[in-house]
Amino acid sequence: MHGRLKVRTSEEQKALKEKEQQKKLAAYQAGIQKILSGRKKDSYDSECFALSAQLLIANPDIYTLWNYRKEVILIEKEACEENGTEGEEKLIKLLEAELKLTEQSLLANPKSYGSWHHRYWSMMNHPNPNWANEFNLCTKYLNMDDRNFHCWDYRRLLVNKIGISLEDELNFSNDRLNANFSNYSSWHYRSTLRSLDEDSIGYELKLVQNAVFTDPSDTSAWFYLRWVLSNPALTKDRKTELMEALEQLEELEPNCKWIVMAKCWLSGSLALNDKDYVDRRVEFYKRLLELDPTRKGQYLDYLKIAEDKIKQRECDRKF
Template sequence: MHGRLKVKTTEEQKAEKQKEQQKKLQLYRAGMKKILSTRASDLYDPESFGISTQLLCVNPDIYTLWNYRKEVLLIEKEESSKDEIEGDNKLAAFLDKEISLTEQCLIANPKSYGSWHHRYWVLMLHPNPNWDKEFGLCTKYLTYDDRNFHCWDYRRLLINKIGITLPAEIKFSTDCLNNNFSNYSSWHYRSTLRQLDENCIEDELNLVQSAVFTDPADSSAWFYFRWVLSNPALSKEKRQELLDNLEQLQELDPDCKWVVLAKCWLTGSLVLSDSEFVDKRVQFYKELIELDPTRKGQYEHYLKIAEEKLANN
């Protein structure tokens, strides 16, 4: 009827989408062809460099383009070294634009391996890198997404550049975890900060116990708990205390497999020195078979080992 908008059919919409995709593919191929042709000549071509910028803003995971840009930056570095007066300033200005590009790419994809790697590489090439500003930006990114393990890895690189104190970084890690216990990346980052010893292991146990008691079903803190338990600085008396705490937690949440697994981790290290824990280990694996039937075969294997040790005692 007149005056009514025509609604496109599904097939028409699909055809238009395919046409648009083909157009983008042709532009991408043409751009890559242009870049690769000039790359082979070892000369800096501003047009190709500009095309690579456009392509990376759309898709920052094209490693070939990041490598191409590295080659161009090295050419710029060599040229700037010939100018003893303004060389460093010209290079810095060129690299600042490159840093801005990586920031645009990270907005498009905050977990782009290529963008994070290239950003750090450019800063290492920079005659006057602002590591403090970079560290602040890294902290800002983590407030947006504290699960971005790329950003956590990047932060680990930066702390070696700015010389931040260990207590300050431990506090930052603690604040992040108190804000969100369910964060594998944050727990892992914390494990890289220092070696556990008698002076700090108590604090780590208090923190991770707070996490597992808050949400026993969340696996992230349990993995960190296991890492802490593997430390030889943990005394037998402390292990027994932790085992008692886990017994209390199991009363509150009897269907949580992680509690029983943690009890296995604790008693497993004591089997050789205290025979009473062999009985408990057998009991725990029988419980796990019921609580976590998906891994029944694994638990039956460990149960068989525990029963053999029990028979030999």
């Protein structure tokens, strides 16, 4: 009717969207082809260099373009090193621009491998790198998204560069975990900070035990618990106390498979010194068959191993 705007159908909208995507793809491919065709070992085209930045902001996951920029910077670095102070200032300006570029590309994709790698590479080639600023940037990013394992990895690289103490990093890890227990990246980062001993393992066990009691259905803390349990510094007494705590938790959450799974992990080592735990492992795996039937085959294999040990024990008694 007159005076009314035509509303496109969903099919028309889809066709227009696909046409626009194809147009962008063609322009993107043409840009990459132009850069690669002008790629040389000892020189570069400033227009292609600028074009590569535009393409990386749109899509930071093209490793070839990051490598191209590295090649250009190394060419410039060699020339700058021959010009004393003036050359150093030029190189600093160039690398600061690279750092800004990675910031822009990380806005497009905060978990871009290429962007984080290029940022660290730029810092390593910087005549006067500000590592403290990088560390603060990591803290800022993790406050925004504490599940970004790329940022956690980058932070680990920076710790040794600026001499952050173990205590400070443990406190930071505590803060992140207190804010959100359900964070694989935070737990994993914590496992890289130090090797546990008899003094430290008690604290880690208490920390992760609080997490699993807070939310037994969350998997992240359970995986960290398994890592703690694999440490030889964990004494039999602590394992026994944990087993009792898990049994209490199971009374509150009888249908949580992770509690039973943790009891299996624990009973595996406890059975080495206490044969009664061999029998209990059979009970645990039978319970897991009920709680987690999708992994039936795995539990049946474990169950057979446990039952075979019981049979072997009975045979040993006869002879």
